[in-house]
Amino acid sequence: MGLDLRICPACGDLADRPAVAGALLRCARCGHEWPFRKLPLFALTGPSGAGKSTMGPLLAARFAGDVVVLEQDILWTGALRDDVTAFRSVWLRMAAMLHQNGRPVVLCGTVAPPEFEPLPERAFFSDIHYLALVGSPSSLRARLRARPAWREWDEPRIEEMLEFNAWLRKIAPELGVDLFDTTEVPPEVTADHVEKWIRARLP
Template sequence: MRCGSCGHRWSFRKLPLFALTGPSGAGKSTIGPLLAQRLAGDALVLEQDLLWTGALQEETPGHPVFRATWLRMAAMLHQNGFPVVLCGTVAPPELEPLPERAFFSDVHYLALVADDEILRGRLRARPAWRAWDEPRIEEMLEFNHWIRGQVDFIDTTAAPVGDIVAAVEKWVRAKLPV
């Protein structure tokens, strides 16, 4: 990179970003902390919902300010030499068109998915303050079907948590820069 004012140049690491996506209730928040332990020293695992607050809780379709904020954060974390695994419901059309996408050598997407009835049960079992009404659950089930045709996926319906973590870790490690 080069400063437009003084001309100073410095290196900027463009590492891959890993998006662990999928519908709510598929297991991303369960897998994330376990994955962080297994990837410690090789990648940073972050939960995107951490920043779903205040002004970043936008109603604009695709949530571009929220997505751009995460891309900028991940790009800066990459300057420490570690790729980021971002856990949260996101789709390629929400990240790929953003100008901040240029900060990454690649974006790899992996979805955790599950059978509709399992997802429906998991979402209905959530506390009331999470506001999972039937229309919102149906929207998430539609995403569950759609994402399977867009990116690689792992079905979490009946798989033990340890097996899912191992599969996600293997997927990340296969795509880490050498």
């Protein structure tokens, strides 16, 4: 069984849109069927400055051996920065590949359901659970302004992130996204909440 679920292990065909029935893949070219591990993906999302990057190391320590915690910005480079859809697709393929090792993935990064749910690679997951860390506009603005210059947080970019924060707060119930406000919450307490949220949804 190959780790890249788009590639048929029998004939080597590369599927643009995988044919999935339950936890079984079927090659459109040769008809070969093979099983795969279909696990839930956990998307820890929210605006920049709300605490996602801080959660990464804390969650990795708490979940060692149970889940794989990844930071999405590591692939925000090269041609992927010019094609956001490809960026999202690559991450879903990577997560599905890691799932074949038997451990669910927690992906920390700014994403919303409309960016993942329509993609062909969505079929590789039993569910995608979304938890958004949000904050007050003043707290997010202060945190982003305090970031080092290499991260390039100028005022227009900060305002765009505050708009995303407001949009997410408003539309979260409609999108099926859970919210947690980190404005007045220490990182360890946020990590407690995120850990409990994930463990309640593990297979």
